[in-house]
Every structure is written in structure tokens, then in C-alpha cells.
Amino acid sequence: MSMRDEHIPTVMPTTNRSANIGATLNDDTSRLEAIAKVTGAARFSRDVYLPNSLFVSFIRCPYGAAKLESIDTEAATAVQGVLDVQMSRKRGQYHGQPAGYLVADSPSAMWRGLRALNAQWKPQPVKTGITDEISGPPPVPPSVQSLLDEAENTLDTVYTTQVQTHASAETHGSVVDHHGDTAILYTSTQGTFAARDGMEEAFGIPLSAIEVRCEHVGGGFGSKLRAGKESLIAARVSAKYKRPVYLFVSRAEDHLDTGNRPSSRTYVNIGFNSDGTILGGRMQSYGGVGVGGNGGVHVPSGRYSLGELARDHTPVRFNGGAERPFRAPGAPQGAFVEELMLDEIAAITGVNPLDLRLARTTHDDFREMFTLGAEHIGWSSRAATGSQKGTIRRGFGIGSGSWERYPARAEAEVVINRDGSVEARTGTQDIGTGNRTVMAVVTADRLGIPLRNVSVRLGNSTLPIGPASGGSMTVHNVAPAMMQAADDAKNQLLALLADRLDAASQDLDIVSGEIRRGDETLMTWSQACVKAVGQPIVGRGNRTQGVARYGGAGHSRGVQFVELAVDVETGIVRVKRIVAIQVCGRVMCRKTAENQVMGAVTQGISYALFEDRILDHNLGSMVNPNLDMYKIIGTADIPHIEPIFYTKGQTGPRSLGEPPTIPTAGAIACAVYNAIGVPVRDLPITPDKILAALEGDAA
């Protein structure tokens, strides 16, 4: 962090989002690196241009399946500035699959080289989705059939979801600066330590000689958890030429070949009685994983009692880029199925969807959050599903979600210097979650000093080990380690000070930047550091002991309530308000936590209404591989989002990054159903599907 970052405060109160003020460890601090990010000073890996760099581009298959008939590597290497062309395959199995790469000494030489290759690919037959393989589910097993026969009502239907690409703002890529015996890997990653795993061969040096740097990361939603092929090739080329290598993929390549949330198709046969009691049935899901993966659909979620369910899942492969984990993998798909199914049952039985959920929920937290959310959104003004006749119809919907608290190894250090400055150290990355800010907040809190004394070092593999930003694992694992490290440093300082003052260290404490003995103020923090600190004090902590001491247990549950309007003439959906009630344990930093929730909700709306990776059924090519065609939610589509933390009885941190994106799509689907009286069971809910649903209903 530069001097400037330390001297401009980020502690700035706001009052507009009042629900959580006073209920968090720190209400007023904005993220520490905000200054660097609003001035353009923050250096992301893609911003690292080193002198004498080489530029590398993949050569990719342009169709869903194709044979490489010819390629003119000689013509390409004859282009001035092109150093090398390496081919690795002659067949492609998905659009964007790498078949080789080209090395050049400038970007323009790289483009000219790629053009000179004049690659001729012959398209082969392709499969582009689940229905190319699966025409329907297997028959319902006899045991389930008897259960369905017993029920007063049944619902037999299918829910489908699309492929969503991660589309982080900073594309995937790396800069490798190889010095022969050592190397630096600047990479856009969600895992500082995972980013070099298995890379020793590509680098030709031991892992201990590779330093990963990712001080700022331009977003990550699950696709940047491991060392990618971008790093691998950059490392190889840098090792070979002993020159820095710059390899960042284009937006189009990022859509094609860096993972996605797989599509899904879930067949539901469920039996229920007219009082809303659900007896059970069968759920058969298929996950559209492209060339690899499992594509799981997280349903039933366990949040509702749905009777006895026969459950099966099968991944389906086709000619598309492989799936990767995407923010709460499988969960938004499953929540969409489950919540819309509940609303269909509610409509058939005439039970209010809120009452149905209150009756079927499996956890008291949910019951309380449903009641609270209903009040906030104004649930009582909801019209019965299908009862509205006007052009603009209002809809209300409910969704829910839950996420575990996955343990991961984490260590931390807190260093106190003689000048009173403090460094909180963790190797983990901050991909925009607020990890850095939380670490400063907990360190300052444990030490009893103002936040401005604390700077955070992170995003570097030479710092203490910690988890990747995946599974919502950073804060609830690293913060306890950091708190222990801060306490350790504080105890060391007080012991040294007690020596100097001829006092007992247990009588001393640090409060608001002052050293106190009982009510007596002995000196300031800075005076104490000058007096007692010689060599820097290093406090250490780890997750296991930290969690035992500072708590943090349980799932992160959440519910969301949506209010929207549907124009039945155009099919356009306008989301008006979303109330997001979220459990995440003790909230460490209000603003960054609220931002996580709002971001997750915003992505959920985008998933529900807009995003869709479309493959050409004939050639298997993605037809919309850039942001002008792959529609992501824009400013005009943003509703008012109210994040409310539910903190009753919670002491330590829990997970937060993923859980609030789980309920949104389901809640929106329910609200659309409520508005128009016909369920749209296929995401994204685009205007054409709404009009078709209304037409089918009228017919």
C-alpha cells in the first residue's frame, strides 16, 4: 500500500442503509484499497507490462467440433516479430479449445501472426445441449409411483436453466517474469497458493522459487480457483526465452474457455395434498457440463420438508467449454426449481406461498426471516396469482438459500513496528470481497488501536498461507487466525512494556490507542511502541486455535423477497425491490458485507433475467461471445436492494460471498408467476418466454 493510501482516511460514515448500523464490528469503514481503485493506482495483474515482454495468444478451435485441415505455421513465423508457433492438437471438441499458441514480441506482431496462420478447420457434427442426448427422464420407480397415486394432487413438470459464464471484469491470464532460478507469477487468481500448484514443471524450477503476486484481482466467481492453462503456457515460454511473458485472454476467449455455470434440466414428479402437505416424489436432474464436469443441481436443498424423494442426477456432455465452480455451484439452479415448484403447489392448493414456506421450513431462523421479510416487502399487498388483468402486473416472490462454513487451513501474522505502525499479513487474496478491510478491522479491534495504524499485506505467496476465495472460505477462516495473531502481538508488547514500567502485564491494557492500567492512562500507543519495541514484534495465529477462541459456527442462511412488475404486452420484467435478509454470523465490516450481498443479488437478477451462453446448433460456435451480445444486467435494470443482516445469537464470522446469490433467481421466477398467473420454468425469463407462456395460457 502506498503512503497515500495510508494517509487518506476511508472511515466515512453513511446513514442511508440504516438496518445494520450499530450491529456490526465496524460500521463506517470503506474498503482500504478504495483510494487506489478510484484513482487508477491499483495495479492488477493485467496491468503489469514489463520491459522486453513477449506476447502469447492461444490458437483456438472455431467450432463445436472440427478437424484442422491445414495451418501455415511457416507463414506465421515468417511475420516480423513472431518467434514461435507451437501446435498441440489437430481436432477440437468445443469452440475455443486451444490447439496451440503463438509467441511474438509485440501485440501487433501477434495479431499479424495469427492472421498469417490461415487455419482451415472442417466442422464436424456437434451436440450443443442436454436435449441432444436426453429426451426425457426414466420412468418413475414403482415405490414413488405408489406415493404419487396416494397423493390428492401431483405436479409433473420440468425446470431448466441456461449456461452462465463468469465474465469477471479482468479476464483470465498471467504475466510471468522468469529470472532463471526464480520467477514471479502475476496472475488474476482467486487462490494465491493454488495459482502455482503443479506448475513446477512448466516453470522448470521448484515451487519454492516461484512467487505469486495478486495484490488486486479484477473479480472472480469460481473460474479462477486453480492454476490455468494461461499460466502454464506463459511459464513455459518465459522459461524458454528468459523474457517476461504477457498472456491475458480476450473477452471472447474468456467466455469460451474459462468455465461456466452449467445448464440444467430437472424433471419433477411430486405428490401433495390440498392442505399443502407434500408427500414426496421424484427429482431427476441433468447437468449440461460441456466437455467435462458434474453439473450438479442442489435440490432438494433440505430447507423444506418435501416428503420422501427419489433423487438422481446425471451429467450430460456436449460440445461446449467445460463447467467450473460458479458462485454457490448448483445452488441457484436448485433453488429456482424448489421455490417455483413450491409456488406451483401453493397455487394449485390455494395455500399462500408464505404460509406454505412457514409450514414446510426446516429451521427456525428461516421462519423468523420469512416473517421479517414479508413485513419489509409488504407481502400483504400481494394479489393472488393470476388474478390481475391490467397491462402492468405486480408480482411478489420468495426465495431462500443456505451455505456451509467450510474449514480451511489459515495462518496469519501481525507485526508491530517501533514507530507504532502495524502490518496484518495473510497470503490470501482480496478479489473484491473486502477481505483486506476485514483483516485491518479485526487487527485494530484486537489491538485496541485506531484503524489508521494498520496496513494489510496480502495476495502474495511469501505471506502466511490461507484459503482460496472459493466456497466463501476467506473471512471465517482467516479472521480468527488474524485475531489470534493480534492478541499474540499485543501480549508480547504488554509483556515488554510491563518490564520497562515495572508493572504486571496482566494489569495493562490497550484501549482506543492508549495504554491503560485500570482507569489510569499511562501513555499513547506510539509512546509505548517507542518505549518497548526494538526488533518488530511478530504475533502469530492459526485458524484452528483462532476459531476455538473467537467463535464462528453454523450455516449462512438467507431469504429474499422480490417485488417486480411485468408488462404483459411487451413481456418485459422490471424488478422494483429486493429485500435480502442474510445470516453471516458476526459482521466484521458493514459496508463491504452489504456490498457482497447486493452484488450477489445483482448477479442473481442477471442470471434470472438476462444471461445466456448461446451455442449455434449447427456449428457449435458460441454466437454471443462478448459483452455487447452476452447480456449482463445494466444500470437501468437495477432495483432497490436492501441487505439486512440477521445476527441473532451469532458470535463469530460465517460464510458470505456465495449464500446471497442462491435465493434470487427462484424468488424472481415466483414473482413473475404471481404477476402473470403462468409459471415460466426456463431461465433466463426473457420477454419472449413470458409472451409465449401467456399465449399458451390463453389458448
Place this chain on the structure above:
Amino acid sequence: MPDEHPDSSCDDQKRTDAAVGALSRRRFMQTVGLSSAAALADRARAAAVADDTGAPPILGPGAVDIALHVNGATVKVKAEPATTLLEVLRMHLGLTGSKEICGRGACGGCSVLVDGKLVYSCMMLAVDAISAKITTIEGLAEGDALDPIQESFIRHDALQCGYCTPGFVMASTALLGENPRPSLDEIKAGLSGNSCRCGSHSNIFNAVLDASGQAPIHDGEGA
């Protein structure tokens, strides 16, 4: 897809590093309001010597000298005429605050002011910016004194990963230049050329409201 290109980049980093400090000073106020869009068309011509037939001169295909006025300093680079302004800023001048997110006019990550007018620098050739006054994100603050819109972005935590942030800050600056007290709907419309994957929009709206002396949206007020 051979025409879907990765990044663009820079080779004369070293000699421009020294210029970067000078480029990062706040001079943009002088440029705001001096917009002269018509002049842009003539600039490429001004950059080269017209031949005696009077036909427009042909630049390139090799690298040509390009002089730019960026954040109050005049800088010279040598680049092929097909080089975008974004590429020159990022790779030749080391001004990496402007980001490439889409590379083709769909995200606003590369937004800068050219003669006070908001421009996607990935969609403008550097030669077309000759003799214009260019302000990048690095030119908004004056030393430690941030522009009010920057401060407001910080206060409202109007960012997460921060990769879209420079573009949103520039677009907000341009919006407030044209409309000092925009309504929420006007803010949404004014920033609709910018995209944020992390979903920081709600806080961005509040930042712009606050920076224009208006109360941010309170929870419970609805949209």
C-alpha cells in the same frame, strides 16, 4: 475465431515511466467544457503532411510519431496508426487505470475524457486524439486531494473488485459535468454505457447522488 484478439500492449515502457508522474496531475478542469468534436476529424490530417494533390495523407502502415496531451502534459509516442488510444495510454504511457474489459465499446471500462467529452478509448485511434486534451482516471485527483466524486465513491463503497471503477468514475464525472443534479433515473441512464460484473451499481448510484449534493437512497424508500 482469429479476429477475437487478446490484449494490446507496450514496448517503450522504460522511457515513458518518467512521464507518468507528470501525467497524473489534476488538469482536467481546464479541459472540461472545451469540447470541439468537429476538430477531431482534422487531427489525423494535422498529424501528417498533406501531399500536394490535396488528398488526405496516408499514415503508416509503420509506426508514426503521435503527440498527445494527457492530464496536462504533452507526451510523444511512436505507434502504428491502427493503435487505439487505450493501448497507447496503457502500454506506451503506463496509465493502466483505464481498463479493457470488452475491447469493443460495450463496457465503459476504458472511459476517458477527450476535450471534456466522454469517450471509450478502446474505440478511438490514438491518432484521432492528437491535439485534444485527454483526461484519464489518473488525472482526476490533485496529489492527495481527491475529486469529490472519487471521495463519494469511497464513502459509499461504490466498488468491489474495482476493475470497472475507473470507467464508472470517469462516466460519473462526465455526467455531473452535463447535469449537476441528476435524478436516480438520469444517473441510471447516464451510466448505462458502463458495466459492472460485481454488482456495485446500487452504491455507485448513491455515490453520484451524494457527490451532487443529494441524499442517497434510503432503505425502505423503494426504487
